[in-house]
Amino acid sequence: MIELALRHAYADLELDLAFRSDARTLALYGDSGAGKTSVLNAIAGLLAPQSGRIAIDGEVLLDTARGVAVPVSRRRIGYVFQDGRLFPHLDVRRNLLYGVEGPHAQFAMMVELLGLGALLQRRPDGLSGGERQRVAIGRALLSDPRALLLDEPLTGLHAQARQQVLDHLRRLKRELRVFTVLVSHHADEVAALADEVVRIDAGRVVRQQPVAEFAARHARVIEAG
Amino acid sequence: MSALAPDDWQALALSLRVGFLSVLVSLPFALALAWLMSRRRFPGRILLESLLFLPLILPPVVTGYALLALLGRHGPLGALLGEFGIVVAFRWTGAVIAAAVMGFPLLVLSVRVAFDNVDRRLEAAAETLGAGAWRRFATITLPLSLRGIVAGCVLAFARAFGEFGATISFVSNIPGETRTLPIAIYELLNAPGGMPGVHRLALVSLVVALGASTAAALVAGRAPWRRRPA
Numbered sequence: 001m002i003e004l005a006l007r008h009a010y011a012d013l014e015l016d017l018a019f020r021s022d023a024r025t026l027a028l029y030g031d032s033g034a035g036k037t038s039v040l041n042a043i044a045g046l047l048a049p050q051s052g053r054i055a056i057d058g059e060v061l062l063d064t065a066r067g068v069a070v071p072v073s074r075r076r077i078g079y080v081f082q083d084g085r086l087f088p089h090l091d092v093r094r095n096l097l098y099g100v101e102g103p104h105a106q107f108a109m110m111v112e113l114l115g116l117g118a119l120l121q122r123r124p125d126g127l128s129g130g131e132r133q134r135v136a137i138g139r140a141l142l143s144d145p146r147a148l149l150l151d152e153p154l155t156g157l158h159a160q161a162r163q164q165v166l167d168h169l170r171r172l173k174r175e176l177r178v179f180t181v182l183v184s185h186h187a188d189e190v191a192a193l194a195d196e197v198v199r200i201d202a203g204r205v206v207r208q209q210p211v212a213e214f215a216a217r218h219a220r221v222i223e224a225g
Numbered sequence: 226m227s228a229l230a231p232d233d234w235q236a237l238a239l240s241l242r243v244g245f246l247s248v249l250v251s252l253p254f255a256l257a258l259a260w261l262m263s264r265r266r267f268p269g270r271i272l273l274e275s276l277l278f279l280p281l282i283l284p285p286v287v288t289g290y291a292l293l294a295l296l297g298r299h300g301p302l303g304a305l306l307g308e309f310g311i312v313v314a315f316r317w318t319g320a321v322i323a324a325a326v327m328g329f330p331l332l333v334l335s336v337r338v339a340f341d342n343v344d345r346r347l348e349a350a351a352e353t354l355g356a357g358a359w360r361r362f363a364t365i366t367l368p369l370s371l372r373g374i375v376a377g378c379v380l381a382f383a384r385a386f387g388e389f390g391a392t393i394s395f396v397s398n399i400p401g402e403t404r405t406l407p408i409a410i411y412e413l414l415n416a417p418g419g420m421p422g423v424h425r426l427a428l429v430s431l432v433v434a435l436g437a438s439t440a441a442a443l444v445a446g447r448a449p450w451r452r453r454p455a
Contacts, residue, residue, distance in 0.1 A: 044353050072352040085350040089368050098364075099354030143354045 002026065002056050002147070002179070006042055008049035015039075015049070015203040025173060025180040027194035029187070029214070035203040036183040037082075040149045043181065044079045045072035056147050056179065078140030078178075082152045084132045086124035092135050093120040099143025106142055113175065114138045114168055130161025134168055141178065148180040154189055169193055187218035229425060235401055236409035237429055239317060243405055244386040247324035248378050251332055255377070259336035260362065280391075281330045289394025292323055296395075319396040320403050324388045328381030335380055339373020340366060379441035386433060406430060 005018035015035045028036040041047035043054055045061070048069065054062040061070045061077075078099075086095050096116070097104060111117050114134045124132060133153055140148055153169065154162045166189065173180070173193065184190050190197055190211070197214040199207040215222060229237070261267075262274065280288050296303040297314045306313065313319040343366050351361045367374075389407040396403040398412060410426045413419035 046349055046353070072349075073355050073357050075353070076355070077353055079350070079353040081346070081350060083346070085346055087347060087351070087365060098351065098356070101355065139354065 001058070002043075002054075002181070004039070004043070004052070004054050006039065006049045006052040006054075008038065008042070008047065008052070010038075013038075013203050017200065017203065017205045019198050019205050019208055021196050021198070021208070023194070023196035024177065025182060025194050025196075027182045027184060027190040027197045027211070027214075028200055029184060029190050029197050030200035031185055034200045036185075036200050037151055039200070040079065040151055040181060040183055043075075043147065044077045044149060045070065045075050046079075059146065076144065076146045078143050078145030078148045080133070080136045080140050080148070080150045080153055082155055084124075084136045086127075086132055086135055086139070088124050091121055091123050092116060092127070095124070095135055096120075096139050096142055098139060101144075104142065106144075110138045110142055113172060128161060129157050130164050133157065133161075133165050137165075137168070137172070141172070141176065145178065148178045150180060150182045152184055153182070154184075154186070166192060187214075188222045191215040191218065191222050229429070230422070232400065232404075232409065233422070233426060233429070236404055236406045236426070237433075239320070239401075239404065240386055240406040241433070243317065243320045243324050243388075244382045246321045247328055247385040248332070248381050250321065251325040251329050251381065252378065255329060255332040255336055255381075256367075256374075259333050259340055260366070262333070263337050263340035277330050277333055279330075280327050285327060285388070285390025286394045288326060289323060289391035292319070292326065292391065292395040296322065313396075315396050315399060315403065317396070317402050320388075320392050320405060323391040323395045324385030327388050327391050328384040331384055332377045332381040335373050335377025336370065339370035339377070342373065343369045375441050379437055382437055383434060386437075387430070 001020070001022045003020045006015050008015040013033065013035055015038055017035070017039070028039055030036055038047055042049050042052065043056075043061070049062075049064070051064045052062055053060070053065070060068055061075055062068060087098065090098070096107065096110070100107070111120070114137060116131075116134060116138060119127065119131055119135065124135070127135065137150075137153065150169070154165055157165060170192065172178075180193075182190065182193055191214065194211045194214075197207075197209055197211055198205055199209075209217075258273075258277070262270065293314060294300050296306070296319065298304065298307060298312065300314075303312075303314060313322055347369070348361050348365050351365050356364065387407055388405070389411065392403065392405060393408055393411075398404050398408050404412070406426055406429065410423055410430075413422040413426065416422075
């Protein structure tokens, strides 16, 4: 469960939003520049909002009124950035294991789930866009996160890679029970992965609805996609 | 050209020792200062940068004199060190200090540029994966800046190897103790019949300089993440 309230003013955008959700996969849907990634950054701790409160499963990560701000490195948030951000000097195995503390019991399972077995010795610059994104997802999940943040995970991928990563994400959702926040401006991705959708427009929540309602509203777009 | 004389070997060995040790001693400080300048904004930063560049701008003889005033037997720091039986003025250790001071700005500048060029978003990614400041520095920032750090070390070594003004002012010219290669060349230049020795040592300097820059280029070129996949 996530409870979130944020206020933060940029030069060109004022974030002022609040929502609460029990969904296992929550999508933040909206146009580019609406403030969706800022919300993810605030959850991860990479953005320190002017005021706000963020709690996941009752664990308070930020509460500016009480002066609480858990450091980024102790938030246990697995963040899959839009640009992957794999470490270029480490091979895939070492990228995957970067956030792992102690014995890595989940490693083999994650490699199998994401189909990364053949890539372990490769470096990021030798991977395709889809492969890179799968490694980034595995790396985030192996760090034993309390929440997984996916920032436009399929953007920039060609159709086949996009479908592959989407299939892997669906499989992960079925087999792992990690609370996930997905940011996307593609209705078909949201419909395929989310349980609940928060629509954000110009820094504000304009609607929160179950995915079935969202899918019905966007049926034409989803079919076209 | 005749083979090197024992005095030549002595000067060469001393210059190499001074060069290596000055880089080794100043590297941890340079890394810390470069990181501070690259990653933090703090009051007095401009002043710190100005002080850092002083050895590059001041005549080296002035820097040497300042070191002597500070670290000489009667200088405030020198007297304090003397209490513990440590003397650096007119000793080879003083030559290391002079060389380190002269090479320090070049080392800090190179490392700082290298740190500036590391993608900060990668450090943020490491942070979300649980890495604290030290681990991020050791596993992301440092390896990704390795080329710049190596380049800085070579520059600082070259500066130290060729150091003359600050060294002769601070530790003078004592054969076997503080007579480095440039000081030996200067002495030979002023000695009757010294030209063959000057030529020998100039050639030695050239070989060392070429060797250092080639080694740096090789090390930088072998950074593993720069290899293209097969």
